[in-house]
Amino acid sequence: MSNAPAAKPQTAITPTRQDEFPEWYQQVIKASDMAENSEVRGCMVIKPWGYGIWENIQRQLDKMFKDTGHSNAYFPLLIPLSYLAKEAAHVEGFAKECAVVTHHRLEAVKQEDGSMKMIPTGELAEPYVIRPTSETIIGAAFARWVESYRDLPLLINQWANVMRWEMRPRIFLRTAEFLWQEGHTAHETKEEALAETAQMLTVYETFARDHLALPVITGEKSERERFPGAESTLCIEAMVQDRKAIQAGTSHFLGQNFSTASGIQFTGRSGAREHAWTTSWGVSTRLIGTLIMAHSDDDGLVLPPRVATQQIMILPVTPKEDSKQAVLDACDALARELRALTYAGEPIRAHVDRRDLPGGTRNWEWIKKGVPIRIEIGPRDLEKGSVAVSRRDKGLKEKEFIATADFVSKAAATLEEIQAGLLERATVFRDANMIRITDKAQFEAFFTPKNPDKPEIHGGFAVVDWAGSSDDEDELQKQLGVTIRCLPFGDEWKQPGTCFLTGQPSTQRVIFAKAY
RNA sequence: CGGGGCGUAGCUCAGCUUGGUAGAGCGCUUGCUUUGGGAGCAAGAAGUCGUCAGUUCGAAUCUGGCCGCCCCGACCA
Numbered sequence: 001m002s003n004a005p006a007a008k009p010q011t012a013i014t015p016t017r018q019d020e021f022p023e024w025y026q027q028v029i030k031a032s033d034m035a036e037n038s039e040v041r042g043c044m045v046i047k048p049w050g051y052g053i054w055e056n057i058q059r060q061l062d063k064m065f066k067d068t069g070h071s072n073a074y075f076p077l078l079i080p081l082s083y084l085a086k087e088a089a090h091v092e093g094f095a096k097e098c099a100v101v102t103h104h105r106l107e108a109v110k111q112e113d114g115s116m117k118m119i120p121t122g123e124l125a126e127p128y129v130i131r132p133t134s135e136t137i138i139g140a141a142f143a144r145w146v147e148s149y150r151d152l153p154l155l156i157n158q159w160a161n162v163m164r165w166e167m168r169p170r171i172f173l174r175t176a177e178f179l180w181q182e183g184h185t186a187h188e189t190k191e192e193a194l195a196e197t198a199q200m201l202t203v204y205e206t207f208a209r210d211h212l213a214l215p216v217i218t219g220e221k222s223e224r225e226r227f228p229g230a231e232s233t234l235c236i237e238a239m240v241q242d243r244k245a246i247q248a249g250t251s252h253f254l255g256q257n258f259s260t261a262s263g264i265q266f267t268g269r270s271g272a273r274e275h276a277w278t279t280s281w282g283v284s285t286r287l288i289g290t291l292i293m294a295h296s297d298d299d300g301l302v303l304p305p306r307v308a309t310q311q312i313m314i315l316p317v318t319p320k321e322d323s324k325q326a327v328l329d330a331c332d333a334l335a336r337e338l339r340a341l342t343y344a345g346e347p348i349r350a351h352v353d354r355r356d357l358p359g360g361t362r363n364w365e366w367i368k369k370g371v372p373i374r375i376e377i378g379p380r381d382l383e384k385g386s387v388a389v390s391r392r393d394k395g396l397k398e399k400e401f402i403a404t405a406d407f408v409s410k411a412a413a414t415l416e417e418i419q420a421g422l423l424e425r426a427t428v429f430r431d432a433n434m435i436r437i438t439d440k441a442q443f444e445a446f447f448t449p450k451n452p453d454k455p456e457i458h459g460g461f462a463v464v465d466w467a468g469s470s471d472d473e474d475e476l477q478k479q480l481g482v483t484i485r486c487l488p489f490g491d492e493w494k495q496p497g498t499c500f501l502t503g504q505p506s507t508q509r510v511i512f513a514k515a516y
Numbered sequence: 517c518g519g520g521g522c523g524u525a526g527c528u529c530a531g532c533u534u535g536g537u538a539g540a541g542c543g544c545u546u547g548c549u550u551u552g553g554g555a556g557c558a559a560g561a562a563g564u565c566g567u568c569a570g571u572u573c574g575a576a577u578c579u580g581g582c583c584g585c586c587c588c589g590a591c592c593a
Contacts, residue, residue: 010554012554030527037585041584041585096591096592097591097592133593162593164592164593166591166592167517167590167591167592168587168589168591168592173593174592174593178593180593227593246593247593248593249593250593282593283593284593285593286593317551317552317553318551319550319551319552320551357551358550358551358553358554358555359551359552359553359554359555360551360552360553360554360555361553361554361555362553362554363552363553363554364553364554365554367554376552376553378552380552381552388552396553397553399552399553516592516593
């Protein structure tokens with residue numbers, strides 16, 4: 001007998017979240033088969049299980065955009081170099097991360113060793129930038145399209161890929177190429193544009209909460225975190241399980257900066273030429289990274305049902321050859337029945353995994369892939385007319401035997417229960433790690449890792465009274481690696497107080513945190 | 517772009533110090549046995565050892581150039 005401490009329970013993912021969060025994140029992606037790094041530096045291959053989540057996000061968000069009056073369009077991947085220079089702050093913000101296309105032809109040249117080498121020729125008179133975002137090229141289009149106040153508002157969205165040459169990529173969180181949507185709108189008045197900016201933030205907040213099960217804080221970015229070229233940047237900010245913040249979506253009020261730069265002018269009601277007021281807003285595949293870090297556990301991915309690629313996975317248990325066909329038929333019949341039902345306004349996504357694999361292996365695969373409900377059907381279930389139901393949000397060993405008809409009738413409700421449970425759990429976690437802090441010493445202690453070997457384990461969201469400057473914020477980032485995540489909306493955040501850093505009277509509470 | 521590390525089978529890596537013709541585990545394929553919880557046994561496929569050059573009778577191993585990747589900084593949805 002040894003006196004060694006009891007072995008940790010075995011988990012499907014190593015290391016655990018507690019041991020090494022960043023590595024855990026990578027392993028979850030690998031184990032769930034969502035995506036992989038590609039041979040192109042900084043770019044990812046999104047595999048079907050991951051892309052399915054993106055398709056669900058796209059479809060559901062797109063409906064919300066349409067419901068608020070927006071239309072989709074598509075603009076070029078390549079942006080004339082000169083366009084980017086039109087707005088001063090915008091150039092500065094993106095100049096350092098642009099991929100530039102300088103040639104339009106390749107010439108095959110035979111090498112001495114017989115191999116071919118492709119040499120770019122046909123240099124372009126004006127190089128193109130691969131869009132890091134499309135304000136400038138969409139601005140140029142808007143300038144053509146808008147003539148009269150009667151053309152406004154112009155409410156456009158684009159689903160696209162963009163490229164920002166990142167130094168340190170991380171799958172889904174920060175890749176050189178990523179998928180997103182970018183909304184671009186032009187309005188007659190400042191008030192309308194501001195209302196649009198606020199409205200789209202609410203759309204994002206609703207989507208994050210109801211579809212991704214992410215409780216987010218809505219607010220405004222501080223000056224130093226603002227989008228290059230924006231008058232104000234609104235955001236939804238989420239907390240993930242290492243208690244860091246992640247910006248999950250942004251909505252920008254661009255004032256007349258881009259309409260001036262791009263010449264988006266119209267004849268107003270009084271007959272005068274006026275510059276339009278514009279907005280832009282976006283969410284990206286980063287949402288998937290946020291989902292992973294917010295909900296998953298040491299056994300792999302945990303998916304909110306609404307965006308899960310598959311919601312119900314049916315696993316035939318076929319120990320005997322003579323009952324095999326009957327079991328498979330029953331599984332197919334159940335899948336058909338489930339797909340005819342709806343959950344959250346869409347057909348239930350149910351699939352039968354017919355692969356001939358050992359039961360345990362196959363079961364673990366779906367645990368790691370985070371499918372919300374697993375159903376097992378074997379010969380004994382057939383006799384009893386029941387199914388064995390396992391839920392990803394419950395213990396792995398928990399299995400409930402339910403009459404098939406009862407399961408079917410409750411399927412949508414069960415999915416909603418899982419969805420609500422994930423939101424509840426994430427909200428409790430977030431609230432438990434969002435702490436009111438009133439002095440500098442407390443603030444430093446909150447953000448100083450207790451274990452220097454694991455600097456990722458630190459405080460969370462610090463709620464402080466703030467009257468500091470951008471320089472003060474810079475200083476705190478240097479010292480502790482924290483930034484103002486946002487100046488949250490809501491009366492409870494607009495309390496008078498005393499700035500925790502400067503001691504000056506303050507009118508606003510802000511959230512400081514380490515961020516992705 | 518600074519500082520560190522690493523390129524050997526699909527993956528994780530051993531072998532390199534002391535040069536002698538390629539290894540393990542996992543995964544994959546096939547067969548048998550299994551199957552209500554991540555299976556067992558057996559057989560098999562799979563690598564111009566990142567690349568180019570040099571030293572040598574002989575290089576994964578020694579030397580140099582180049583390329584790529586990872587980690588830590590600066591930047592970032």
